[in-house]
Amino acid sequence: MSAGRxxxxxxxxxxxxxxTLALAVAGVVLxxxxxxxxxxxxxxxxxxxxxxxxxxxxxxASGRPALIRPLSDPRFQRPLSGLYxxxxxxxxxxxxxxxxxxxxxxxxxxxLTDGDLHVHQTLGPEGAxxxxxxxxxxxxxxxxxxFRLAVAEANAELNRAGGEFNRTLALxxxxxxxxxxxxxxxxxxxxxxxxxxxxxxxxxxxxGRRERFELxxxxxxxxxxxxxxxxxxxxxxxxxxxxxxxxxxxxxxLKTGLAVIxxxxxxxxxxxxxxxRPRLDDMLRQINHHLGRARAAAAAGLxxxxxxxxxxxxxxxxxxLSLYADRPPAITIECSSFLTFAxxxxxxxxxxxxxxxxxxxxxxxxxQVSAHTTHDGDDxxxxxxxxxxxxxxxxxxxxxxxxxxxxxPEGREAEILNRGVRLDESVPGTGLGLGIVRDLxxxxxxxxxxxxxxxxxxxxxxxxxxxxxxxAASNFRPPQNWIYPIDIM
Amino acid sequence: xxxxxxxxxxxxxxQLREALAGAGYAVxxxxxGEEGYFHGETEPYDAVVLDLGLPKLDGLTVLRRWRKAGVxxxxxxxxxxxxxxxxxxxxDAGADDYLTKPFRMEELLARVRALIRRAHGHASxxxxxxxxxxxxxxxxxxxxxxQVSLTAHEYRVLVYLMMQKGQVVTRTELTEHIYAQxxxxxxxxxxxxxxxxxxxxxxxxxxxxxxxxxxxxxG
Numbered sequence: 001m002s003a004g005r006x007x008x009x010x011x012x013x014x015x016x017x018x019x020t021l022a023l024a025v026a027g028v029v030l031x032x033x034x035x036x037x038x039x040x041x042x043x044x045x046x047x048x049x050x051x052x053x054x055x056x057x058x059x060x061a062s063g064r065p066a067l068i069r070p071l072s073d074p075r076f077q078r079p080l081s082g083l084y085x086x087x088x089x090x091x092x093x094x095x096x097x098x099x100x101x102x103x104x105x106x107x108x109x110x111x112l113t114d115g116d117l118h119v120h121q122t123l124g125p126e127g128a129x130x131x132x133x134x135x136x137x138x139x140x141x142x143x144x145x146x147f148r149l150a151v152a153e154a155n156a157e158l159n160r161a162g163g164e165f166n167r168t169l170a171l172x173x174x175x176x177x178x179x180x181x182x183x184x185x186x187x188x189x190x191x192x193x194x195x196x197x198x199x200x201x202x203x204x205x206x207x208g209r210r211e212r213f214e215l216x217x218x219x220x221x222x223x224x225x226x227x228x229x230x231x232x233x234x235x236x237x238x239x240x241x242x243x244x245x246x247x248x249x250x251x252x253x254l255k256t257g258l259a260v261i262x263x264x265x266x267x268x269x270x271x272x273x274x275x276x277r278p279r280l281d282d283m284l285r286q287i288n289h290h291l292g293r294a295r296a297a298a299a300a301g302l303x304x305x306x307x308x309x310x311x312x313x314x315x316x317x318x319x320x321l322s323l324y325a326d327r328p329p330a331i332t333i334e335c336s337s338f339l340t341f342a343x344x345x346x347x348x349x350x351x352x353x354x355x356x357x358x359x360x361x362x363x364x365x366x367x368q369v370s371a372h373t374t375h376d377g378d379d380x381x382x383x384x385x386x387x388x389x390x391x392x393x394x395x396x397x398x399x400x401x402x403x404x405x406x407x408x409p410e411g412r413e414a415e416i417l418n419r420g421v422r423l424d425e426s427v428p429g430t431g432l433g434l435g436i437v438r439d440l441x442x443x444x445x446x447x448x449x450x451x452x453x454x455x456x457x458x459x460x461x462x463x464x465x466x467x468x469x470x471x472a473a474s475n476f477r478p479p480q481n482w483i484y485p486i487d488i489m
Numbered sequence: 490x491x492x493x494x495x496x497x498x499x500x501x502x503x504q505l506r507e508a509l510a511g512a513g514y515a516v517x518x519x520x521x522g523e524e525g526y527f528h529g530e531t532e533p534y535d536a537v538v539l540d541l542g543l544p545k546l547d548g549l550t551v552l553r554r555w556r557k558a559g560v561x562x563x564x565x566x567x568x569x570x571x572x573x574x575x576x577x578x579x580x581d582a583g584a585d586d587y588l589t590k591p592f593r594m595e596e597l598l599a600r601v602r603a604l605i606r607r608a609h610g611h612a613s614x615x616x617x618x619x620x621x622x623x624x625x626x627x628x629x630x631x632x633x634x635x636q637v638s639l640t641a642h643e644y645r646v647l648v649y650l651m652m653q654k655g656q657v658v659t660r661t662e663l664t665e666h667i668y669a670q671x672x673x674x675x676x677x678x679x680x681x682x683x684x685x686x687x688x689x690x691x692x693x694x695x696x697x698x699x700x701x702x703x704x705x706x707x708g
Contacts, residue, residue: 025519071708081639144538162569163654202521245518248569248570251567251570252542252570252590254569255569255570255589255590255591256498256501258590258591259501259591259592260498260500260501260504261591262591262592263501263504263508263594266593266594271585280591286573286593290661291570292691315577316573316577316580318580318581319573319577319580319581322580322585323576323580323586325585325607326603326607345574346572346573349572349573349574350572350573352573353573353576353577354573358703433681487691
């Protein structure tokens with residue numbers, strides 16, 4: 001899942017960007033407001049100092065200004081304390097605070113008139129920037145008794161306060177941003193929860209543990225989507241069911257017709273019948289093959305097929321014992337009860353039914369069926385492992401059907417899987433059975449192999465994909481591993 | 490031996506009837522499920538050939554209803570699809586054998602023969618009693634090795650009695666098992682058939698049990 005495609009990441013990124021922007025703007029505005037406030041306060045303070053200075057400066061006998069009482073703030077006395085005052089006549093500093101030491105405030109020349117209070121930025125002692133408030137003072141009676149009174153405070157003070165505030169502000173805003181992003185993440189996670197549930201339900205449907213999406217707890221925005229998905233699921237199931245019914249009807253109609261033609265052939269002159277009979281058999285093979293494939297192909301695309309193996313084996317055994325009631329073979333079953341095939345029941349029945357029927361035809365009395373889970377790369381199944389990755393299947397069912405019959409002639413294994421080929425014409429059958437087994441197995445990405453059984457006859461090994469082992473969903477629960485003894489009649 | 494054919498196809502039905510009749514059976518043909526169910530429930534057949542895809546009442550339902558009603562006649566079902574799914578369902582519903590369409594008539598006759606034989610507990614297709622032998626596969630009757638020619642009715646009476654060897658078979662039972670439904674029945678003709686069989690195969694073969702019926706003794 002790339003970042004661009006994840007709703008989760010997308011929503012988070014958008015939230016992070018907008019939170020950062022909003023908080024940055026808030027930070028700038030707050031910082032400005034604070035700076036303005038501090039500055040106004042400082043100006044007010046400077047004005048107070050100025051008033052005090054004006055009240056403390058009186059002309060002496062020679063008409064020069066003199067400080068008649070010290071100013072209250074002790075910082076005026078401490079050298080380079082950052083708070084200064086100065087009385088100038090023209091450009092010349094005539095009286096200075098002790099804190100100025102031997103420096104003077106450089107006052108910009110401006111048209112200061114009576115009663116004005118001017119505030120400037122200028123340089124103080126040691127070139128440190130200061131803020132200066134100044135006003136004119138005129139002694140009564142003196143013509144030329146105009147003095148500029150100035151009080152200055154170092155900017156450092158102001159800057160320190162602003163810096164401290166900004167640091168605190170930045171820390172708070174970053175913390176706030178963190179909280180907001182986390183809150184958004186939680187919100188997104190809660191908001192996307194229904195989608196996540198939908199996804200896990202879909203996985204369950206694919207695994208066959210569920211038939212449709214749950215509508216119950218879904219939020220109103222998702223309900224129509226779930227409805228549509230359920231509708232789609234039902235629709236595909238219906239289409240398959242309908243196709244199957246049609247295929248069945250077609251098969252019934254065609255085969256009944258073929259039966260009639262076949263029977264009429266028997267009444268014909270044997271030479272004519274001999275030329276038509278193979279055509280008839282071929283038609284039948286074509287019908288069986290293609291109808292089977294069509295049905296299987298339709299079913300294989302559907303998610304959620306899941307078939308328990310054990311009940312199918314048991315039902316087939318019951319059926320075969322009834323069909324071979326003349327000489328009932330002993331059929332031993334060894335099958336873990338929770339083994340489930342990731343496919344359709346009818347397909348498993350076809351595969352197992354044909355193989356078991358074959359075993360029943362040839363057996364001298366003993367047949368063994370076993371079904372186990374096997375993993376990729378088990379013994380010689382390397383090639384199946386590769387097919388597995390395409391099929392998203394990591395476990396397989398290994399079905400082994402063995403009999404004590406005559407077995408296969410050497411080197412003819414490949415041949416018997418071919419459609420319609422029969423190695424022995426003396427035992428009834430159409431020769432289609434193993435072809436169907438091959439087709440169905442291939443459809444599920446599995447494999448068929450032949451070898452010699454320890455019982456003496458043929459051993460057929462089939463690998464089919466296994467579904468999740470989900471004991472909770474199982475209605476069929478005999479003991480963990482159950483074995484039928486050789487018990488039949 | 491009497492066989493019921495339940496098959497809706499207008500061509501296959503008569504073909505089955507002809508073939509079975511040719512093999513020596515008395516055959517009734519029902520063309521839909523309801524009619525088939527009624528025949529099977531009311532008449533004592535020795536075997537039934539039952540198609541699964543039937544109008545009105547499908548084959549499986551017919552079969553289940555028969556079994557529920559205690560009708561134990563051996564049934565061979567005809568399926569078109571030949572899926573194991575159908576076979577399992579059919580056998581579980583009470584069928585004894587199945588045949589996938591299209592089938593060879595010889596195959597069907599062999600299956601029907603085997604079913605009837607199995608139902609009567611005979612392992613072999615050959616029936617024997619004294620010097621008389623019947624090969625049910627070919628409907629050939631021999632007496633001390635020499636072929637004897639019998640009519641269809643005589644053959645049915647003989648085979649039915651041989652199947653029930655050692656047991657008393659009433660005249661009504663014989664009538665029910667040798668005539669098809671649409672045949673005009675007359676239980677007196679049974680006496681005629683028995684007389685002809687005795688003439689062709691020897692007097693001692695069939696014993697009359699007075700007031701009850703007939704019996705063929707083992708040996």
